[in-house]
Amino acid sequence: MDKIDITRRHFLRTALTASGGFAIGVALPGWAGSTIDAAPWDRPVPGDGTEIGAWIVIQPDDSVTIRVAKSEMGQGIFTALPMIVAEELACDWSKVKAEYASANRNLADPAPYGAMGTGGSRSVRTTHEALQQAGASARVRLITAAAQRWQVPVGECAAKDGTVSHGPSGRSVKFGALVGEAAGIHLDQEPAIKTPEQFILIGQPLARLDTLVKVTGEAKFGIDIRVPDMLYAAVVTCPVPGGTVKSYDAGAVTGRRGVSAVVPIANGVAVVADRFWRAQQALAALPIEWDYGAGVGTSSAQFRKDYRAALDGPAAVARDDHGIDEALAGATPFEALYEVPHVAHAAMEPLNCTAHWQSDRLDVWMGTQDALGCTRRAAGVAGLKPEQVFVHNCFLGGGFGRRAVNDEMVQAVTVSKAVGKPVKLIWTREEDIRHDRFRPQAAIRMRAVLGSDKRPAAFDIRTAVGSIERSLGRDKVENGIERQAVEGLVESAYGIPKVRVSCVLKNTHIPVMFWRSVGSSQNAFAMESFIDELAHEAGADPLEFRRALLRDKPDFLHVLDVLAEKSGWGKKMPTGSGRGMAIHEAFGTIVAQAVELAVSPEGKVRVDRVVAVVDCGHVINPRIVEMQIESAVIYGLTAALYDEITIKDGRVEQSNFDDYPMVRMADTPKIETYLALSGGARWGGIGEPGTPPIAPALANGIFAATGKRLRSLPIDRDILAGKMSA
Amino acid sequence: MISITVNGARHELDIEPETPLLWVLRDEIGLTGTKYGCGIGQCGACTVQIAGKAVRSCGLPVGAVEGAVLTIEGVSQDGRHPVQKAWIAEDVPQCGYCQTGQIMAAIAFLKDHPKPSDAEIDAELTGICRCGTYPRLRAAIHRAAASMQG
Numbered sequence: 046m047d048k049i050d051i052t053r054r055h056f057l058r059t060a061l062t063a064s065g066g067f068a069i070g071v072a073l074p075g076w077a078g079s080t081i082d083a084a085p086w087d088r089p090v091p092g093d094g095t096e097i098g099a100w101i102v103i104q105p106d107d108s109v110t111i112r113v114a115k116s117e118m119g120q121g122i123f124t125a126l127p128m129i130v131a132e133e134l135a136c137d138w139s140k141v142k143a144e145y146a147s148a149n150r151n152l153a154d155p156a157p158y159g160a161m162g163t164g165g166s167r168s169v170r171t172t173h174e175a176l177q178q179a180g181a182s183a184r185v186r187l188i189t190a191a192a193q194r195w196q197v198p199v200g201e202c203a204a205k206d207g208t209v210s211h212g213p214s215g216r217s218v219k220f221g222a223l224v225g226e227a228a229g230i231h232l233d234q235e236p237a238i239k240t241p242e243q244f245i246l247i248g249q250p251l252a253r254l255d256t257l258v259k260v261t262g263e264a265k266f267g268i269d270i271r272v273p274d275m276l277y278a279a280v281v282t283c284p285v286p287g288g289t290v291k292s293y294d295a296g297a298v299t300g301r302r303g304v305s306a307v308v309p310i311a312n313g314v315a316v317v318a319d320r321f322w323r324a325q326q327a328l329a330a331l332p333i334e335w336d337y338g339a340g341v342g343t344s345s346a347q348f349r350k351d352y353r354a355a356l357d358g359p360a361a362v363a364r365d366d367h368g369i370d371e372a373l374a375g376a377t378p379f380e381a382l383y384e385v386p387h388v389a390h391a392a393m394e395p396l397n398c399t400a401h402w403q404s405d406r407l408d409v410w411m412g413t414q415d416a417l418g419c420t421r422r423a424a425g426v427a428g429l430k431p432e433q434v435f436v437h438n439c440f441l442g443g444g445f446g447r448r449a450v451n452d453e454m455v456q457a458v459t460v461s462k463a464v465g466k467p468v469k470l471i472w473t474r475e476e477d478i479r480h481d482r483f484r485p486q487a488a489i490r491m492r493a494v495l496g497s498d499k500r501p502a503a504f505d506i507r508t509a510v511g512s513i514e515r516s517l518g519r520d521k522v523e524n525g526i527e528r529q530a531v532e533g534l535v536e537s538a539y540g541i542p543k544v545r546v547s548c549v550l551k552n553t554h555i556p557v558m559f560w561r562s563v564g565s566s567q568n569a570f571a572m573e574s575f576i577d578e579l580a581h582e583a584g585a586d587p588l589e590f591r592r593a594l595l596r597d598k599p600d601f602l603h604v605l606d607v608l609a610e611k612s613g614w615g616k617k618m619p620t621g622s623g624r625g626m627a628i629h630e631a632f633g634t635i636v637a638q639a640v641e642l643a644v645s646p647e648g649k650v651r652v653d654r655v656v657a658v659v660d661c662g663h664v665i666n667p668r669i670v671e672m673q674i675e676s677a678v679i680y681g682l683t684a685a686l687y688d689e690i691t692i693k694d695g696r697v698e699q700s701n702f703d704d705y706p707m708v709r710m711a712d713t714p715k716i717e718t719y720l721a722l723s724g725g726a727r728w729g730g731i732g733e734p735g736t737p738p739i740a741p742a743l744a745n746g747i748f749a750a751t752g753k754r755l756r757s758l759p760i761d762r763d764i765l766a767g768k769m770s771a
Numbered sequence: 772m773i774s775i776t777v778n779g780a781r782h783e784l785d786i787e788p789e790t791p792l793l794w795v796l797r798d799e800i801g802l803t804g805t806k807y808g809c810g811i812g813q814c815g816a817c818t819v820q821i822a823g824k825a826v827r828s829c830g831l832p833v834g835a836v837e838g839a840v841l842t843i844e845g846v847s848q849d850g851r852h853p854v855q856k857a858w859i860a861e862d863v864p865q866c867g868y869c870q871t872g873q874i875m876a877a878i879a880f881l882k883d884h885p886k887p888s889d890a891e892i893d894a895e896l897t898g899i900c901r902c903g904t905y906p907r908l909r910a911a912i913h914r915a916a917a918s919m920q921g
Contacts, residue, residue: 118866119864121865255867256862260859261848261849268807269797271801392901393806393808442866474809475810668862672862672904676903683903701809702814702899709898710892710893710898711893713906
């Protein structure tokens with residue numbers, strides 16, 4: 046029912062295709078949108094009666110500021126979340142601005158802004174109802190204020206485009222003139238919020254609010270903060286992660302121009318100077334003796350052997366279907382091993398933080414994915430109460446998970462406290478790559494027992510992977526299992542009769558963390574490559590093979606139908622070219638992708654076209670969805686084609702974009718995004734789900750083009766060139 | 772003393788001549804629209820123009836600068852340069868960090884290539900964007916070229 050409604054709604058403004066998918070990018074006239082201030086961090090709560098609830102400020106000039114409790118790191122959350130509030134508020138969208146909600150204010154109990162952690166593609170799907178409620182509550186209070194002023198029944202008044210009007214008398218008044226009265230009104234009962242078929246603003250491809258400040262250079266990222274009397278710090282930590290400083294000779298650099306201090310920090314040293322460049326030069330000249338610690342002597346090659354070996358050791362069972370033992374007994378399984386390396390986040394803005402420690406107050410300016418968690422952690426480092434800490438979140442120059450845990454903040458607070466002045470601390474790109482918290486290395490063994498029809502009757506899946514929770518020192522690993530290690534495997538949509546999923550959590554000294562799409566990034570590579578192998582084994586078309594395994598999943602089938610139509614699935618490709626596909630559900634969203642590529646005799650892969658079909662259930666802003674899918678595809682493509690963090694003698698070998706290459710303009714395929722929305726109860730995320738399918742779709746396309754099955758990432762050009770066997 | 776002209780204003784600075792132009796712009800003059808991304812001329816986030824040519828400022832010693840420097844702040848105050856307008860129309864920026872460098876490179880590129888081909892764009896616009904805005908960057912460059920043709 047929802048499916049029909051939503052499809053019909055979109056039909057009104059886009060070209061509907063026979064199968065229900067539509068191309069995005071049809072902008073409506075009249076939705077010019079507003080823009081936002083260059084520095085969106087939290088400001089003092091206004092005491093002038095312009096605030097109506099913690100989320101909304103309406104000025105006498107009718108401008109509306111909507112607070113955002115999640116971090117803007119490129120995913121468009123400073124537009125999407127205000128759209129949700131504005132949908133209910135019935136304000137004039139062209140007068141809307143967004144700004145960060147205050148993490149300090151959010152220390153109150155109950156927290157007015159809820160969780161501020163930005164990750165897991167969860168901002169919209171976990172907060173849309175609360176934001177709708179905030180907008181609806183404010184609207185009804187504004188209407189009530191007008192009704193009271195006019196002494197007419199509330200039911201005779203209505204709000205639209207920032208104006209309350211009284212139909213019978215023709216009177217009207219703008220929101221800006223009502224906010225003081227409205228803020229004082231208490232509602233006995235909170236108003237009902239809209240259901241998706243009632244949305245007017247939500248679903249429109251509105252322009253983002255943050256575009257203008259990002260093309261003029263006005264947008265302030267953490268690294269752009271300038272505080273009076275500020276010093277700069279450059280840092281280096283032990284080349285072998287986990288190692289410590291044995292000694293350093295501060296006297297060798299303290300006489301240099303501008304250098305004011307050398308400060309020990311956890312696992313490293315900071316040099317403080319009046320300019321960043323002077324601090325950086327002095328740091329390079331600082332003699333440091335390291336105690337390399339337990340990680341010394343290790344290598345990626347050894348880790349790879351260790352993870353492979355771990356697959357044959359004891360494992361914790363995450364899913365164990367009844368009867369799986371019988372299904373596996375006596376059978377010779379079809380088996381394949383898939384491997385992924387550590388990869389770095391490499392956000393364009395290297396990690397940085399500006400901290401100003403005072404005996405009774407700490408101010409921190411930075412881009413963080415969790416301003417509230419950062420506030421609490423900073424208080425611990427500073428020796429202050431959380432209420433004395435003010436984290437001023439800025440635009441994030443990329444996040445991808447890296448800015449969820451803020452090592453740079455700990456360092457900056459430490460240094461500011463040591464020198465008693467505000468300090469801007471910046472990681473060089475080299476420090477940012479070498480001391481990332483990486484996507485974990487993993488080995489995943491897939492085993493299938495095939496029935497007489499060559500269809501899988503049972504799966505036995507085992508992964509050996511680093512534990513993110515253990516690496517972060519958190520106590521969230523239960524019975525040897527963490528969700529991140531097995532996500533995308535335990536809840537696979539495929540109708541395999543019997544499934545066992547087991548995992549071996551195995552950490553090294555290399556820190557690991559959330560990397561765009563987390564466990565799904567490696568687990569989808571294994572699952573979707575393996576399904577493709579099984580299709581080939583069964584002599585079936587890969588898309589038809591998946592369709593059969595998903596026959597009870599209408600949402601998945603719809604996505605596959607749209608993919609088949611839009612990609613021209615099954616059409617002949619030239620020699621040396623191939624088409625591959627994958628489908629995966631992550632963070633509540635199903636994404637299928639078909640890749641068209643060509644492989645040169647030298648083993649170079651050229652990706653020409655990617656067709657992506659998305660079912661995120663409901664969509665706030667289709668233009669942002671399209672941008673995020675393009676982004677996620679290119680992010681995943683970079684890792685699949687090029688990226689590998691390797692360890693030699695305990696240290697990371699890569700350090701910058703010359704040895705850690707990126708997809709650039711010339712490598713970028715044509716990317717087409719189509720929505721195939723199922724509506725209903727599905728509210729899926731959008732920042733990450735576009736990443737998991739691209740690596741397996743690429744590998745499957747390479748197989749289609751060359752007959753060579755690549756089971757480890759990044760793809761190996763030597764194998765494709767025939768110089769090595771897979 | 773080092774003397775440079777940035778966005779039409781002359782600056783006399785008591786700094787080491789080997790200081791990279793990037794840090795002079797950001798820390799001495801306070802123009803933070805030019806970004807630090809890699810420090811080795813790889814990513815292009817620090818791109819400015821000197822005498823109309825795109826230059827990656829992170830590895831260029833300020834003492835070696837010959838000619839007037841133009842940064843993003845000197846392009847327009849209000850985002851009305853045709854290239855900026857094209858960026859807005861195509862919704863290019865996501866995190867936005869690299870975009871000022873991309874715009875400075877594109878403006879210089881379009882002077883030499885008023886009707887650019889995709890191959891020319893691929894060859895000459897090599898700045899890194901981790902948000903993967905490349906499809907929109909390409910569309911915006913074509914759009915800007917068309918609008919500048921009038």
